[in-house]
Amino acid sequence: MAALWSRTRQRTSDEVVVKALYEEHGRALLAYAQRLTGDRAAAEDVVQETLIRAWRHQDKLTNGKGSVRGWLLTVARNIVTDRCRARASRPTEVAENPSRVPVENDHxxxxxxxxxxxxxxxxxxxxxxxxxxxxxxxxxxxxxxxxxxxxxxxxxxxxxxxxxxxxxxxxxxxxxxxxxxxxxxxxx
CATH class of the missing domain: 1.10.10.10 (Winged helix-like DNA-binding domain superfamily/Winged helix DNA-binding domain)
Structure with a gap:
């Protein structure tokens, strides 16, 4: 019973931390991610991933080195950079035969x-x-x-x-x- 109580308390405190981070830094983080990606939906995904990483590494937020917003913006920039590199590493898809139009109708x-x-x-x-x-x-x-x-x-x-x-x-x-x-x- 004590383990269940501590897990519930931990889950509640995690939710409070993530909610507080979003309320304080969410707008700035979203604006920054949107400038980097040029796409609102992609920026929202970056913010979500950034908050997940912040939740996983709460110890880095409270270690007293630098600002929390600076850490969050750096994480967001790294996520965008990683996604761009992943997209660039894949070869571009081309049609098998450029003179043939792809099939448009289902047979x-x-x-x-x-x-x-x-x-x-x-x-x-x-x-x-x-x-x-x-x-x-x-x-x-x-x-x-x-x-x-x-x-x-x-x-x-x-x-x-x-x-x-x-x-x-x-x-x-x-x-x-x-x-x-x-x-x-x-x-x-």
Missing amino acids: AESVVDSMVVMEALDRLSPDHREVLVEIYFQGRTVNEAAEVLGIPAGTVKSRSHYALRQLRELYREKPGTARLVVLKEAVA
Whole structure:
């Protein structure tokens, strides 16, 4: 119980020390760090790190050598210097091939779209599916699709009409399926 009491008392006194340091030197420390970094957020990080170091080395604050503010400003300057050196020691990142633009769009959208399209095509009969594949995915005309499939052009037209109609019905049944936009454009 005595150990718990002393830890609680120690924690409270540590909080008082850090709070007192911040209240007395916080503004000056923040202004100085902001001048060094040129960035408010980075300056706040430097102040926080400075106060942590002051908390860890309280003995240096009470040894009677020099001012507390001088010690804090020196620590802040050292932190900024260390961060600059760390940034400078890392090589700058460059694109693998400067002529190629980095990928901007995530290909996941197209993967999901193709999965939805494949699922919708799987719901069609094989005859309807092969007609749509020839016309929309292979880019063939009605006559070319008829020649490849070995059926009359009128049959290709009829099957594509009924296949698209069935896809429209499937699309209406699933109004939340936004991925069928690819099919919707083909169906419309």
